[in-house]
Amino acid sequence: MRITKALSAALLALGLAAGPAAADSSPSPEPSGGSGAPTEAGTSFRTAAEMEQGRTATASGSTGDYLYWSFPADTGQRPTVTATVKLPPSQSGRQTWQVDVYDGLRRRQACQYGAQTRTAAPGGSTVELSCTLRTVRSWSEPWADDPLPGTYYIRLTVVGLTQDDLGLPVSTEVRVESKDIGGAAAVDGSLAKPLVPGIAVTSADEDSGDGKSAAAVLSAIDPDDGWSSGWWTDRWVWTAIGGMLAALAGIGGYVLTRGPGRPSRVPPAG
Structure with missing residues (x-):
């Protein structure tokens, strides 16, 4: 149940991150x-x-x-x-x-x-x-x-x-x-x-005739939205998405390879 909630939250975060990138890549009306x-x-x-x-x-x-x-x-x-x-x-x-x-x-x-x-x-x-x-x-x-x-x-x-x-x-x-x-x-x-x-x-x-x-x-x-600063691109968004996917893959691999949990110890009868 915890794994399912974690995956749902991660997918929601991915959707929110990808939304602005998709909006930026769409052509603006000319x-x-x-x-x-x-x-x-x-x-x-x-x-x-x-x-x-x-x-x-x-x-x-x-x-x-x-x-x-x-x-x-x-x-x-x-x-x-x-x-x-x-x-x-x-x-x-x-x-x-x-x-x-x-x-x-x-x-x-x-x-x-x-x-x-x-x-x-x-x-x-x-x-x-x-x-x-x-x-x-x-x-x-x-x-x-x-x-x-x-x-x-x-x-x-x-x-x-x-x-x-x-x-x-x-x-x-x-x-x-x-x-x-x-x-x-x-x-x-x-x-x-x-x-x-x-x-x-x-x-x-x-026009003022002051002789300067x-x-x-x-x-x-200039471009309609001004000159870009050069440091921000949608590559940052996809880099963050790749990092989150790698983290999810690591969590999934850990869950699949750790095996069933150990049984709790029962204290010996006195």
């Missing part, structure tokens, strides 16, 4: 596209248009332009960048477009999978590109190029076309979605600060 998304792109890293994940950014430009956007990515996320280029009907030859993703240190990040470069045949109307990055880590060796939390940059441009098509107008759509990998990608250690470099230099008091020196303005886009 904001609908079109609301607050940029309608133009930057022409360099410093002027990249800021966008949030889960929203669709649009921009118009000319064939041959470099179009830049930036977005935040936090620890445990695996971002996927998708881009759609709507080509003009007057194009005369093939066009090859490419999307590249850079981290906050402007290091080009390799795509884990996806069609990063595609060629549209003459008369084609659209080109669809995608790039899925590796999972963002909370910490990495200085010599490694692992994705780290902070600002990421998207660069979209044409890399191959005929001279007659140079300068033709195009319209683009860019969207970023992330899958939360969670504790499966957790590592020991974390950055002191996310890699969010300055993207413009303006005067903090330029200019200060760097950092990216205004």
Whole structure:
């Protein structure tokens, strides 16, 4: 009876511990596209248009332009960048477009999978590109190029076309979605600060006209729930569950192997 009560209490504790982990791993609703998304792109890293994940950014430009956007990515996320280029009907030859993703240190990040470069045949109307990055880590060796939390940059441009098509107008759509990998990608250690470099230099008091020196303005886009501290992941929950299961296995093994209890001693008759 005592063993049954102990097992019931342990199972109840496991259920309570696993509940928050399951709730954290479920995808949160994302904001609908079109609301607050940029309608133009930057022409360099410093002027990249800021966008949030889960929203669709649009921009118009000319064939041959470099179009830049930036977005935040936090620890445990695996971002996927998708881009759609709507080509003009007057194009005369093939066009090859490419999307590249850079981290906050402007290091080009390799795509884990996806069609990063595609060629549209003459008369084609659209080109669809995608790039899925590796999972963002909370910490990495200085010599490694692992994705780290902070600002990421998207660069979209044409890399191959005929001279007659140079300068033709195009319209683009860019969207970023992330899958939360969670504790499966957790590592020991974390950055002191996310890699969010300055993207413009303006005067903090330029409207007041007091003549103070200019200060760097950092990216205004952060994750919805803020930057993670780097030490808490659902790996802690599953580690605790594993420890409790090991303790239960030890109790069960002891009960099964100790054998029947010894009979109480009967004092000899006087």
